[in-house]
Amino acid sequence: xxxxxxxxxxxxxxxxxxxxxxxxxxxxxxxxxxxxxxxxxxxxxxxxxxxxxxxxxxxxxxxxxxxxxxxxxxxxxxxxxxxxxxxxxxxxxxxxxxxxxxxxxxxxxxxxxxxxxxxxxxxxxxxxxxxxxxxxxxxxxxxxxxxxxxxxxxxxxxxxxxxxxxxxxxxxxxxxxxxxxxxxxxxxxxxxxxxxxxxxxxxxxxxxxxxxxxxxxxxxxxxxxxxxxxxxxxxxxxxxxxxxxxxxxxxxxxxxxxxxxxxxxxxxxxxxxxxxxxxxxxxxxxxxxxxxxxxxxxxxxxxxxxxxxxxxxxxxxxxxxxxxxxxxxxxxxxxxxxxxxxxxxxxxxxxxxxxxxxxxxxxxxxxxxxxxxxxxxxxxxxxxxxxxxxxxxxxxx
Numbered sequence: 013x014x015x016x017x018x019x020x021x022x023x024x025x026x027x028x029x030x031x032x033x034x035x036x037x038x039x040x041x042x043x044x045x046x047x048x049x050x051x052x053x054x055x056x057x058x059x060x061x062x063x064x065x066x067x068x069x070x071x072x073x074x075x076x077x078x079x080x081x082x083x084x085x086x087x088x089x090x091x092x093x094x095x096x097x098x099x100x101x102x103x104x105x106x107x108x109x110x111x112x113x114x115x116x117x118x119x120x121x122x123x124x125x126x127x128x129x130x131x132x133x134x135x136x137x138x139x140x141x142x143x144x145x146x147x148x149x150x151x152x153x154x155x156x157x158x159x160x161x162x163x164x165x166x167x168x169x170x171x172x173x174x175x176x177x178x179x180x181x182x183x184x185x186x187x188x189x190x191x192x193x194x195x196x197x198x199x200x201x202x203x204x205x206x207x208x209x210x211x212x213x214x215x216x217x218x219x220x221x222x223x224x225x226x227x228x229x230x231x232x233x234x235x236x237x238x239x240x241x242x243x244x245x246x247x248x249x250x251x252x253x254x255x256x257x258x259x260x261x262x263x264x265x266x267x268x269x270x271x272x273x274x275x276x277x278x279x280x281x282x283x284x285x286x287x288x289x290x291x292x293x294x295x296x297x298x299x300x301x302x303x304x305x306x307x308x309x310x311x312x313x314x315x316x317x318x319x320x321x322x323x324x325x326x327x328x329x330x331x332x333x334x335x336x337x338x339x340x341x342x343x344x345x346x347x348x349x350x351x352x353x354x355x356x357x358x359x360x361x362x363x364x365x366x367x368x369x370x371x372x373x374x375x376x377x378x379x380x381x382x383x384x385x386x387x388x389x390x391x392x393x394x395x396x397x398x399x400x401x402x403x404x405x406x407x408x409x
Contacts, residue, residue, distance in 0.1 A: 015060065015168075016164060016165065018060055019057070019060070019164050019165075019167075019168050020161050020164050022053060022056045022057060022060070023053075023148065023159060023161065023164060023167070024156055024159065025052075025053075025056075026049055026050075026052070026053040026151070027149070027151040027155050027156045027158070027159045028155055028156055029048070029049035029052065030045075030046065030049050030130050030151045030152055030155070031151060031152065031153075031154070031155030031156070032155075033045040033046070033048075033049065034099070034152045034153070041098070042098035042099060043081060043096040043097060043098055046096045046099075046128075046129075046130045047069045047081065047082065047096065048069075049130075050082065050094065050096065050128070050130070051067050051069060051082065054067055054082075054084060054094070054171070055067055057168070057171045057175070058086070058175060061171070061172060061175060061176075063086050063087065063175050064086070064087050064088075065084060065085065065086060065175075066084070066085040066088065067082060067083070067084050067085075068082070068083045068084075068085075069081060069082050069083075070082070078201070078202055078205045079093075079202070079290075079291040079292075080093035080094060080095040080119065080122070080125065080291065081093075081094060081095055081096040082094035082095075082096070083291065083294075084174075084175070086175055089298065090294040090295065090297075090298050091124060091174075091175065091177055092122075092124035092125060092126065092174050092175070092177055093122055093124070093125050093126070093291070094125070094126045094127075094128065095119060095125060095126070095127050095128075096128060096129070096130075097112070097127065097128070097129040098129060099129045099130050099131055099152035099153075100129060100131075101129045102129055102131075102132045102134075102145065103126075103127045103128050103129060103132035103133050103134035103145045103146075104127070104132070104134055104141075104145050105119070105127050105134075105136075106141075118197075118198060118201055119136075120136075120138065120139030120194065121138065121139075121194035121195050121197060121198040121295075122136075122138070122198070122295065123137055123138050123177070123179065123295065123299070124137055124174060124177040125137075126170070126174055130151060130152055131147060131148060131149060131150055131151060131152065132145050132146070132147050132148075133145065133146045133148065133167060133170055134146070135170050135173060135174055137177075138194070142170075142173060143166075143169070143170065143173075144166075146163055146166045146167050146170055147160065147163060148160050148163050148167055149163075178302075179298055179299050179301075179302045180302075181302045181303060181304050181307070182303065182308070183307065183308075184308065185308055185319045185322065186322045188303065188308065188319070189319055189322035189323040189325075189326055190322075190326055191299055192243055192247070192296070192299065192300070192323065193323050193324075193326030193327035194326070194327075195243070195292065195295055195296050195299065196239050196240060196243045196296075196323075196327055197239075197327060197328070198291075198292045198295070199238075199239040199242065199243065199289060199292035199293065199296065200235045200236055200238075200239035200240075201235075202288070202289040202291070202292050203234070203235040203238045203239055203289055204231055204232060204235035206288040206289065207231045207234060207235060208231065212288055213282060213284040213285045213287075213288060214238075214285055214288055214289070217238075217279070217282075217285065218231065218234045221234055221237075222234070236328075240327075241276060242259070242277070242293070242296075243296060245259075245262065245263075245266060245273050245276065245277040246259070246262050246277075246296060246297065246300045247300055247303070248266065248270065248273065249262035249263075249265045249266050249277075250262075250300050250301070250303050250305065251303075251305045252265050252266065252268070252269060252270075253265065256301075257297050257300050257301050258281075258297055259277055259278075259281030259286070259293065259297075260278070260281050262277060262281075263275075263277040263278040263281060345382050345383055345386050346386050348383075349366075349383065349386040349387050349390055350390065353365040353366060353387075353390050356368070356371060364391075364394050364395070364398070365390060365391065365394050366387045366388070366390050366391040366394070367391035367392075367394045367395050373387050
């Protein structure tokens, strides 16, 4: 049997299963009737393409779920998600309205996602459609007789692309910010949804957070703080050398140099909590896991200086305006620091400029510390010029 014949056979089995589901009295949501047939179909194509798959379906979803209906892992690595819609809605979410359209605005963050109503199939990466939506017929109403076998090769191509997805490592701090910001929003939305449930582990965590730190904080503020803290903790662990950035393992890395943040991450990585926000965390882990810190530092020796401004501009522009997160360009900072250094030397008689023991540098809005860093660099250059490179080593010891 050729690959094309095998693929057609899989589609025939799928069409029969879907028709059988919809020919009986439907109890519950129509999307639920598609779960098992689609799960079996994806598994079949996975075997044909040589993949070892783990396919997990949501067991208890809302009418408009907070996470996609089906998660697919290839060789144990989270690879993609499938969102199901009732037959007739199609596979193009840009045409949706109401709550389905709102859901699509959230799901745009997912880097590898299929939308399908069983008949139409569309592949999307971070909100961008890959190729055309493939229509395989009207199988919910007509079964095999409604199947368009001519679309087999196009359908196989979508499944092949879906199962072969790999995250692309960002090549610049700004590119990293653009990748992480929508995923952090996704996480924030999941946290906010969870804290509305009084039985949720996150609800309990939010209550403790308020009683200990911020008694007047709203659910939205907690969700935002949680999402940003978790995202940054995973990223910092990666920059500190973690090869496995799953929260529990990342916490072990952070405990070496950032014990407080490591303890926070351990708390955020509680297994019960992970069940409530697993999709967002799994995607973050997969993306951050391929980040190459050395490559980012080749592009920019200090990638953190402006990262948060770029991140916040993508994550929540209104919040950036509210917090005033706008950084002065490094060139301007260095120029200003040099001019002040000249004043210290020429007007105030401090020959060592910022390195003079009587000079105190105060930056009340330090942010990422661009100004103090430039002043320290200026001070070190002064000391090296007067006493040589060895003087810095002596002071450091």
